[in-house]
Amino acid sequence: MNIYDISKKAGVSIATVSRVLNGNEKVSEKTRQKILAVMEEAGYKPNAFARGLGLNTMKTVGILCANSSDAYLASAVYFMERELRKNDYNSILCCCGYELEDKQKYLELLLSKRVDAVVLVGSNFVESTPEKNKYILDAAGKVPIIILNGYLAADNVYCSLCDDKEATCRVTGRLLETGRKNLLYLCRAFSYSGQKKIEGFRQAFADKNMKLEEDQIQIFNGSIPEVKEMLSELSNRGVAFDGVLASDDELAIGALKYAKEKGLCVPGDLALVGYNNSKMGICCDPELTSIDNKLEFSCINAATVLMKVLEGSPVPSKTLFSADVVERGTTDIFAVRT
Known part of the structure; x- marks a missing residue:
């Protein structure tokens, strides 16, 4: 069953069904409930991409990391995906390697999927010369960019990192x-x-x-x-x-x-x-x-910042926090022990 079948069975126009799918308030509550009841009875699930076009959001965030076999990056991806899921956002992961050309290519690929934002996991995305960071700045002109464990000063770029x-x-x-x-x-x-x-x-x-x-x-x-x-x-x-x-x-x-x-x-x-x-x-x-370096905290903070950005709330472009030293058997001079 598709949107046309729903409109016919509910006795309303396709435009009215579309408004209900997109959360448009210009539909009476009685009509809304009638359409929702027909969709529930038919087991209808709207296509995510089509619905995203109407709502101007895909409820999806792109995650870009160099190497998911790296223990640190893999943990970061796990924490980020978990926090996004808690906020009802799906994620698309791309592993791009460390070459600049591949970073650019995969960032463009994520943008082509109409993601709402992109998270760059790891400081390796921040290059030492401004011209090599242009691809990030260009992407930030389209969607918010979150950089985890790195810093780049630019509009619509938000960084969460340890000092x-x-x-x-x-x-x-x-x-x-x-x-x-x-x-x-x-x-x-x-x-x-x-x-x-x-x-x-x-x-x-x-x-x-x-x-x-x-x-x-x-x-x-x-x-x-x-x-x-x-x-x-x-x-x-x-x-x-x-x-x-x-x-x-x-x-x-x-x-x-x-x-x-x-x-x-x-x-x-x-x-x-x-x-x-x-x-x-x-x-x-x-x-x-x-x-x-409090990786889990950094990911939680990054997700919180991103949600506020997507809501239109003001947030700092950089969150910098201090590390702890966890002392075990290879030293005997620090305070924090496990």
Whole structure:
């Protein structure tokens, strides 16, 4: 049964049925109930796309992430989809990889589906040069854009993120204060978040008027075994380190594997701090101290902001919040413990 059959059985025009489907108030309550009763009796469900055209909303949000096999991004997608569902919004997920051309292509694909908004999951969408961010700005001219864990100042772009620079600076500073002098920082890439973490690491040394050697920052996009091997090579080259901070928990666990292989005492000989406070951190021995960037809270906040934007309510373009340090067995100097 279609809209024409409904109109015929209810004894009303197709336009009147359309008004009821679209929530138009210019239909008497008696007629509305009559049409709804016919649809219920017939088990009629209006086509979502056709109804969306009339209401000017598809009640659907696009979610764009680089790699859904990444534990952090997968968790973010889960939390975002959950919060959207709570607000009666469906979601369409696209995994686009890390190449700019693919990001542009998949963002355009989501817009072609007439989504009400797009959520960009991860700071890798924010490029270092303005011209490379043009595709985001163009999309923001059509629908609201939410950036999770990244920041881009632009109209109709709303960002929810942790203060990664402050968190990394605070933890690095604490390690330096308690006698660790040869700290090593491991990170994967120069994304927005990655850059902020490196800035925080550098700032801690500057605050203490301590010299930071370039080999104390290692950009390395490797697996856990590869991190272990990389640290062994650094040690063999004479690079000394008594503490390792990492931009994610996987890198930090690679450092823990290195310590185990070398017979080092953790945290006595080598202190280790990860980032993201993922479940991975409690699956190693000793359990990993990690910076909790409050991913779930960030996603809840992002969804709340988006709902207000779609309602036409004023909201801040940027929500920045502080991280916690969850101390476990790889350090013994922080306050928050589990």
